[in-house]
Amino acid sequence: xxRGNPVRDSRSLDGEWTFTIDPNGVGLEEGWHNASExxxxxxxxxxxxxxxxxxxxxxxxxxxxxYRRTVRLEEDEISDRRTVVEFDAVDYExxxxxxxxxxxDNRGGYLPFxxxxxxxxxxxxxxxxxxxxxxxxxxxxxxxxQGDPWYTRVSGIWQSVSxxxxxxxxxxxxxxxxxxxxxxxxxxLEIEPGADERIPENVRVEGRASRNGEVVAxxxxxxxxxTELLLTxxxxxxxxxxxxxxxxxxVTLTAGGKxxxxxxxxxxxxxxxxxxxxxxxxxxxxxxxxxxxxxYYPETLYRPPDSEQFExxxxxxxxxxxxxxxxxxxxxxxxxxxxxxxxxILVWEEPANPLRDTDRSRDEVKTQLRGxxxxxxxxxxVVIWSIYNEEWGIGHYDSEETxxxxxxxxxxLESLVTTVREWDATRLVCDxxxxxxxxxxxNDYHRYYVSPDRATDWEECLTHLLHHRGDNFATRRWADPxxxxxxxxxxxxxWAMSDPTADIERNGGExxxxxxxxxxxxxxxxDGVEERFAETGLEDAFGTIEALSECWCxxxxxxxxxxxxxxxxxxxxxxxxxxxxxxxxxxxxxLLDYARNEKSFHDDFAAINDDVVVVISLDSHVSWHxxxxxxxxxxxxxxxxxxxxxxxxxxxxADGRRSVTIPPHSVKTLEPVVTxxxxxxxxxxxxxxxxxxxxxxxxxxxELEAAEPVTVVPPQRRATADTTVFAEGVLASRxxxxxxxxxxxxxxxxxxxxxxxxxxxxxxxxxxxxxVVQVPDRRGEMVTNEIFEFRSLPQTESWTMAASLLxxxxxxxxxxxSTPHLGWEFEDAYPHHVVTNVNPxxxxxxxxxxEGWLAEWSSPLLERTTENGRIVACAxxxxxxxxxxxxxxxxxxxxxxxxxxx
Numbered sequence: 001x002x003r004g005n006p007v008r009d010s011r012s013l014d015g016e017w018t019f020t021i022d023p024n025g026v027g028l029e030e031g032w033h034n035a036s037e038x039x040x041x042x043x044x045x046x047x048x049x050x051x052x053x054x055x056x057x058x059x060x061x062x063x064x065x066x067y068r069r070t071v072r073l074e075e076d077e078i079s080d081r082r083t084v085v086e087f088d089a090v091d092y093e094x095x096x097x098x099x100x101x102x103x104x105d106n107r108g109g110y111l112p113f114x115x116x117x118x119x120x121x122x123x124x125x126x127x128x129x130x131x132x133x134x135x136x137x138x139x140x141x142x143x144x145x146q147g148d149p150w151y152t153r154v155s156g157i158w159q160s161v162s163x164x165x166x167x168x169x170x171x172x173x174x175x176x177x178x179x180x181x182x183x184x185x186x187x188x189l190e191i192e193p194g195a196d197e198r199i200p201e202n203v204r205v206e207g208r209a210s211r212n213g214e215v216v217a218x219x220x221x222x223x224x225x226x227t228e229l230l231l232t233x234x235x236x237x238x239x240x241x242x243x244x245x246x247x248x249x250x251v252t253l254t255a256g257g258k259x260x261x262x263x264x265x266x267x268x269x270x271x272x273x274x275x276x277x278x279x280x281x282x283x284x285x286x287x288x289x290x291x292x293x294x295x296y297y298p299e300t301l302y303r304p305p306d307s308e309q310f311e312x313x314x315x316x317x318x319x320x321x322x323x324x325x326x327x328x329x330x331x332x333x334x335x336x337x338x339x340x341x342x343x344x345i346l347v348w349e350e351p352a353n354p355l356r357d358t359d360r361s362r363d364e365v366k367t368q369l370r371g372x373x374x375x376x377x378x379x380x381x382v383v384i385w386s387i388y389n390e391e392w393g394i395g396h397y398d399s400e401e402t403x404x405x406x407x408x409x410x411x412x413l414e415s416l417v418t419t420v421r422e423w424d425a426t427r428l429v430c431d432x433x434x435x436x437x438x439x440x441x442x443n444d445y446h447r448y449y450v451s452p453d454r455a456t457d458w459e460e461c462l463t464h465l466l467h468h469r470g471d472n473f474a475t476r477r478w479a480d481p482x483x484x485x486x487x488x489x490x491x492x493x494x495w496a497m498s499d500p501t502a503d504i505e506r507n508g509g510e511x512x513x514x515x516x517x518x519x520x521x522x523x524x525x526x527d528g529v530e531e532r533f534a535e536t537g538l539e540d541a542f543g544t545i546e547a548l549s550e551c552w553c554x555x556x557x558x559x560x561x562x563x564x565x566x567x568x569x570x571x572x573x574x575x576x577x578x579x580x581x582x583x584x585x586x587x588x589x590x591l592l593d594y595a596r597n598e599k600s601f602h603d604d605f606a607a608i609n610d611d612v613v614v615v616i617s618l619d620s621h622v623s624w625h626x627x628x629x630x631x632x633x634x635x636x637x638x639x640x641x642x643x644x645x646x647x648x649x650x651x652x653x654a655d656g657r658r659s660v661t662i663p664p665h666s667v668k669t670l671e672p673v674v675t676x677x678x679x680x681x682x683x684x685x686x687x688x689x690x691x692x693x694x695x696x697x698x699x700x701x702x703e704l705e706a707a708e709p710v711t712v713v714p715p716q717r718r719a720t721a722d723t724t725v726f727a728e729g730v731l732a733s734r735x736x737x738x739x740x741x742x743x744x745x746x747x748x749x750x751x752x753x754x755x756x757x758x759x760x761x762x763x764x765x766x767x768x769x770x771x772v773v774q775v776p777d778r779r780g781e782m783v784t785n786e787i788f789e790f791r792s793l794p795q796t797e798s799w800t801m802a803a804s805l806l807x808x809x810x811x812x813x814x815x816x817x818s819t820p821h822l823g824w825e826f827e828d829a830y831p832h833h834v835v836t837n838v839n840p841x842x843x844x845x846x847x848x849x850x851e852g853w854l855a856e857w858s859s860p861l862l863e864r865t866t867e868n869g870r871i872v873a874c875a876x877x878x879x880x881x882x883x884x885x886x887x888x889x890x891x892x893x894x895x896x897x898x899x900x901x902x
Contacts, residue, residue, distance in 0.1 A: 012161075081165045086114040236269050293580060311343065313596070314345050316592065382427065387420065403438075444487075452558070621709060686710050716738060831877070
């Protein structure tokens with residue numbers, strides 16, 4: 001930052017240091033802080049920045065470790081100046097010695113600290129020693145997602161170390177607060193007076209703002225007149241993602257015509273506000289389209305693997321249509337923020353959270369917040385501060401009372417929000433991201449719905465939360481009479497497995513994070529994934545893990561397109577943050593894999609997350625042929641310009657055209673279209689398409705297209721086979737209407753029996769050579785019996801369901817499913833139960849189910865052969881969908897014909 005500064009200088013201390021661990025805590029007693037004392041024989045060179053968990057031998061180590069290096073200083077470097085060592089981040093506690101003198105300590109793993117070592121250094125060789133302690137118990141320590149139950153621990157000097165040489169009287173900081181109404185910027189200075197503890201009144205302070213080397217604003221005054229400067233611009237250029245204009249700041253201290261100090265930084269002219277349902281950037285509407293990013297890397301953990309990493313990430317995020325990155329539960333790396341400032345992307349930033357709510361953890365969160373705001377105050381990309389995430393550290397731990405009901409915690413959090421706003425009035429504040437708000441500028445929700453499995457539930461959820469926004473507040477004591485803050489869906493997403501063989505090949509074996517001891521949940525534990533693929537029916541269904549990965553990514557895109565489309569077509573929603581930019585260790589819900597490679601749906605996702613998109617909504621993705629279908633088309637315009645053009649739609653042989661004008665920052669809903677589904681003779685997937693064409697300029701045409709599949713089914717032919725079916729209740733009537741002979745008496749003449757309860761009578765029928773299909777009861781429940789064990793699946797929002805895959809490998813579904821995974825053809829007919837005791841030797845799995853890393857292999861449609869008979873578990877909602885749901889009706893008919901074909 002200060003290269004070429006005549007009164008300041010700096011030197012990087014990154015590079016080779018000597019490192020050793022101290023498991024017995026003897027280092028201090030044995031004098032390891034003294035340059036003359038020998039270190040253990042196993043001490044070794046490491047490159048700082050350094051995380052000791054990168055070394056396989058130290059991966060599970062917690063406790064104290066020591067770093068040492070020699071620094072040679074010249075007399076002219078240190079004479080008449082202060083010498084300061086600055087650590088950008090050390091996790092977690094650091095004690096520092098210079099030439100055997102303890103010069104200071106720090107606690108907190110994410111933010112910079114500096115120590116004045118002027119009195120300890122000498123010209124010549126100097127010994128710099130750092131003892132870093134990271135305890136096993138992190139519960140009261142802000143640590144984000146390190147360790148149980150998430151990711152690999154991080155310990156050590158993990159960011160850069162530098163020596164700074166500066167005058168005794170110097171500028172400590174310069175906070176720049178833009179005012180876009182007056183095109184000015186207030187520069188609030190903090191000045192270190194030096195040895196006299198008082199700045200001489202004749203010292204003059206001058207501030208300059210430059211753009212491309214040209215001074216565009218200047219102000220000066222004596223210290224006696226104050227330490228605030230006002231920079232006024234004749235024609236200020238505002239910072240935004242589309243135009244990331246930055247100004248260079250130079251502050252000089254002079255006395256008697258001599259420069260005492262020169263301080264340099266940069267800033268941007270930018271404002272962020274909320275107004276009703278909207279966010280305003282520089283006074284103009286903006287829909288925040290964000291992505292979660294956690295800053296973990298396969299080999300270097302918190303450290304970027306190279307100097308271009310952050311720039312690549314920002315470029316990819318923008319390429320995918322995002323204008324914001326939420327840096328999740330730990331402060332962003334300062335180099336990331338500089339890249340965000342210079343390349344133009346907004347940042348939602350938050351501290352690392354602890355687990356427990358204690359006096360210590362509260363103090364550490366507050367201290368961390370203060371340091372975070374101090375460090376990043378001038379970074380224009382940062383527009384939102386969070387304080388807590390999902391109550392981590394304020395009510396989420398074990399038996400602690402939740403923030404929803406604990407009034408003491410609510411009062412504490414409101415007070416902290418007020419304090420943060422006092423520290424920084426230029427940004428928005430989110431008190432507790434996800435839920436249980438008390439005082440917030442962002443009413444955000446974390447909702448993991450998977451679609452089409454729970455598509456209707458997702459649509460109903462969005463409608464409900466927009467109409468009942470107060471339900472997301474633990475208390476409204478501090479929210480009234482202020483208007484409700486904008487709504488954001490700040491976490492949502494679907495898992496999309498990458499090919500794990502790439503991880504294994506790249507690592508030369510299974511990566512260490514495949515087998516963390518704390519990964520007791522089988523869906524989260526990757527080790528043995530290749531064996532599970534071979535041992536289950538997945539190998540039969542897909543052939544290779546690569547094919548499974550392609551299927552899972554396709555399923556994820558199907559889900560994301562609907563989930564995101566439902567958000568974007570509702571202009572009352574001010575923004576969203578998708579989980580997440582890349583996979584992180586076992587959590588494969590990224591748009592990129594853990595190594596930051598593109599997944600197969602990269603370009604498709606970019607198309608649905610662009611500034612302007614077309615969204616199609618259908619009353620149903622399943623239809624009898626020639627039945628009327630209702631089509632709604634939405635055009636989303638997140639730009640600042642109006643769009644005028646034509647929208648063409650097509651479904652089979654039917655089509656139409658509408659002329660539209662979409663105002664800036666709005667959603668245009670076209671008049672619904674009702675048209676008949678095509679006539680078909682066999683089950684066929686047709687597409688509803690909508691195409692927008694607009695002449696943006698004389699030379700540029702905007703062309704966008706969207707499509708939604710509709711599974712069209714021909715009229716169900718009446719059964720002609722001489723088949724007797726046992727059934728009861730409403731199912732009996734519906735099967736009879738299909739043309740089968742139905743009886744209510746279970747005799748040896750029955751060819752196939754439907755039942756919701758496998759009683760002794762049913763098992764005896766199977767033992768005698770009969771065939772039975774078990775279906776859900778009237779409540780939709782599958783009843784466990786001596787043949788099948790069932791597990792229920794979440795019926796609405798579920799992170800687990802978002803990490804699951806339903807796939808098919810059956811002739812029953814060949815022409816119904818256009819992909820190996822289940823899709824829109826089962827809309828409103830997805831199962832809520834699966835058979836868990838699958839036996840590959842006796843079972844035919846027509847539809848399979850897995851979660852995460854191929855765990856919980858099970859099935860909602862399974863055929864089991866017994867010694868004499870057959871029994872099928874069909875967890876799909878047969879009783880309520882036969883006749884009304886074309887696909888489910890077809891499957892039931894095919895199932896009856898298959899099972900009675902003998």
